[in-house]
Amino acid sequence: MRESVASAAVASDGVVELRIPSRAEWVGVARLAVAGIASRLQFSIDDIEDLKLAVAEACTNCIQHATGSDAIIIACRILPDRLTISVTDHGRGTSPEALAPKRPGDQQVGGLGVFLIRSLMDEVEYEVDPQTGTCLRMTKYLRS
Amino acid sequence: MRESVASAAVASDGVVELRIPSRAEWVGVARLAVAGIASRLQFSIDDIEDLKLAVAEACTNCIQHATGSDAIIIACRILPDRLTISVTDHGRGTSPEALAPKRPGDQQVGGLGVFLIRSLMDEVEYEVDPQTGTCLRMTKYLRS
Amino acid sequence: MDIAVNVRQHDGQRPCKVVDLNGEIDVYTSPKVKEALTGLIDAGHYDLVINLENVRYIDSTGLGVLIGSLKRVREHAGTVNLVCTNPQIKKIFDITGLVKIFGIYDTEAAACENL
Amino acid sequence: MDIAVNVRQHDGQRPCKVVDLNGEIDVYTSPKVKEALTGLIDAGHYDLVINLENVRYIDSTGLGVLIGSLKRVREHAGTVNLVCTNPQIKKIFDITGLVKIFGIYDTEAAACENL
Numbered sequence: 001m002r003e004s005v006a007s008a009a010v011a012s013d014g015v016v017e018l019r020i021p022s023r024a025e026w027v028g029v030a031r032l033a034v035a036g037i038a039s040r041l042q043f044s045i046d047d048i049e050d051l052k053l054a055v056a057e058a059c060t061n062c063i064q065h066a067t068g069s070d071a072i073i074i075a076c077r078i079l080p081d082r083l084t085i086s087v088t089d090h091g092r093g094t095s096p097e098a099l100a101p102k103r104p105g106d107q108q109v110g111g112l113g114v115f116l117i118r119s120l121m122d123e124v125e126y127e128v129d130p131q132t133g134t135c136l137r138m139t140k141y142l143r144s
Numbered sequence: 145m146r147e148s149v150a151s152a153a154v155a156s157d158g159v160v161e162l163r164i165p166s167r168a169e170w171v172g173v174a175r176l177a178v179a180g181i182a183s184r185l186q187f188s189i190d191d192i193e194d195l196k197l198a199v200a201e202a203c204t205n206c207i208q209h210a211t212g213s214d215a216i217i218i219a220c221r222i223l224p225d226r227l228t229i230s231v232t233d234h235g236r237g238t239s240p241e242a243l244a245p246k247r248p249g250d251q252q253v254g255g256l257g258v259f260l261i262r263s264l265m266d267e268v269e270y271e272v273d274p275q276t277g278t279c280l281r282m283t284k285y286l287r288s
Numbered sequence: 289m290d291i292a293v294n295v296r297q298h299d300g301q302r303p304c305k306v307v308d309l310n311g312e313i314d315v316y317t318s319p320k321v322k323e324a325l326t327g328l329i330d331a332g333h334y335d336l337v338i339n340l341e342n343v344r345y346i347d348s349t350g351l352g353v354l355i356g357s358l359k360r361v362r363e364h365a366g367t368v369n370l371v372c373t374n375p376q377i378k379k380i381f382d383i384t385g386l387v388k389i390f391g392i393y394d395t396e397a398a399a400c401e402n403l
Numbered sequence: 404m405d406i407a408v409n410v411r412q413h414d415g416q417r418p419c420k421v422v423d424l425n426g427e428i429d430v431y432t433s434p435k436v437k438e439a440l441t442g443l444i445d446a447g448h449y450d451l452v453i454n455l456e457n458v459r460y461i462d463s464t465g466l467g468v469l470i471g472s473l474k475r476v477r478e479h480a481g482t483v484n485l486v487c488t489n490p491q492i493k494k495i496f497d498i499t500g501l502v503k504i505f506g507i508y509d510t511e512a513a514a515c516e517n518l
């Protein structure tokens with residue numbers, strides 16, 4: 001029933017972009033939109049859940065840590081074999097160490113967001129500028 | 145269970161914006177996003193269905209009639225008592241008569257889209273520029 | 289956001305084809321519905337019952353496909369009846385005045401009997 | 404995209420409060436969950452069973468609330484057991500290593516008995 005539109009979308013350079021206020025109540029809308037996009041692309045139900053969680057964690061970090069940013073831009077680039085999602089804010093950035101891959105500490109209340117993003121996505125890349133904000137680019141490949 | 149966030153969102157001048165390629169396969173994502181936004185704002189299930197259909201009809205018209213436009217921009221402005229959604233393309237515009245309020249003809253295959261939009265929304269306004277495209281602004285009030 | 293189409297033979301007083309639609313009918317999925325209905329009509333089936341009970345959403349492109357099919361079967365003295373219970377979808381047939389041109393029934397049995 | 408919280412008393416071998424969560428736990432809804440759990444702990448209830456069977460989604464803020472509650476009840480020799488059958492949510496407890504610090508059970512009965 002689900003038909004792949006990935007190849008068609010490439011021809012028109014498919015980018016779906018969502019811009020939400022940097023507020024907790026809109027993260028659910030981002031999750032819904034990403035779930036819709038991913039299901040169009042024939043991702044499995046498990047992969048769709050991974051994508052939803054990774055995007056939500058990225059948005060949550062923008063809301064909680066990107067001081068001074070009032071909006072979050074979520075851009076989904078559709079390629080035949082993968083979906084690349086960038087999550088960008090224009091707030092105060094953090095140090096590269098905060099975003100580096102590491103295992104979460106035992107019984108620590110925070111520090112799970114970046115770890116989950118890195119665990120759930122195939123490729124994860126942060127671009128941080130203390131002045132202009134943080135851009136997280138993450139990719140998940142379609143399993144065939 | 146659903147809590148209104150309208151008043152909070154106004155403070156931050158709540159605008160949620162979605163940009164999709166002008167292609168049939170992405171209209172479903174626009175519907176999902178609009179449904180998510182409307183449910184956050186305590187619209188009834190009936191009103192949410194109306195909003196989904198109005199936005200989908202607007203997107204369908206961009207895809208079918210806005211020659212030369214490759215994207216559709218859907219901007220949702222959240223106010224305490226209403227949701228205003230604009231749907232904008234950058235294609236060839238039509239004549240104002242095509243968009244004027246009128247009853248659909250009997251057994252006519254087309255011509256239902258604008259009629260449905262006008263029936264389902266409380267306020268509907270078209271701004272047409274043959275060069276720069278069409279902007280449809282439509283509003284639904286929260287019933288209290 | 290997709291549609292599934294399934295066609296069954298109904299052998300009643302007046303035999304007909306029953307078309308089950310399951311999902312959402314919009315600008316993306318309506319070509320698939322149109323293809324199925326056109327196929328049936330081209331094969332000489334002019335009495336159709338379209339079951340919309342599992343359709344959660346329909347827009348003007350979906351309505352256009354139904355209207356187009358009705359016009360074609362009427363050229364052959366056939367008819368299209370619909371099965372529809374979803375209030376939101378009924379409302380759309382109401383608003384557009386299509387209640388006056390389609391026979392719309394609450395059950396498949398009624399839709400088949402009243403062809 | 405919302406959460407409903409319901410608290411029940413369970414009178415077993417070891418009495419406890421059972422907290423039913425229904426919906427999605429994210430950055431928007433987790434304050435409501437935290438408030439409910441904090442309220443119980445403040446009122447002296449240190450043995451908690453949190454039923455996640457009707458939770459369709461949980462993110463790191465939700466996990467943080469659960470971890471925070473566990474730490475607080477442990478200060479009073481209490482514990483938090485979880486009921487969870489959803490594979491996607493189990494996977495998140497796995498990935499994060501939280502399976503090692505929470506008792507996670509397939510049924511509410513098992514979660515209550517093993518406090």
Ligand SMILES: Nc1ncnc2c1ncn2[C@@H]1O[C@H](COP(=O)(O)OP(=O)(O)O)[C@@H](O)[C@H]1O
Pocket residue numbers: 061062064065066067089091092093094098099109110111112113114115134
């Ligand atoms: N968009 C962002 N802007 C600024 N800082 C960020 C951003 N995303 C992550 N960080 C930093 O990375 C750290 C780790 O994030 P995370 O793993 O999600 O844990 P937590 O949010 O619980 O601290 C945060 O504490 C924050 O300092």
Ligand SMILES: Nc1ncnc2c1ncn2[C@@H]1O[C@H](COP(=O)(O)OP(=O)(O)O)[C@@H](O)[C@H]1O
Pocket residue numbers: 205206208209210211233235236237238242243253254255256257258259278
């Ligand atoms: N975004 C748009 N760009 C250009 N023309 C439009 C647009 N929206 C509507 N129109 C015009 O308005 C007419 C009426 O639209 P509608 O009521 O949806 O019926 P239909 O799409 O079936 O023709 C269309 O035929 C088209 O000429």
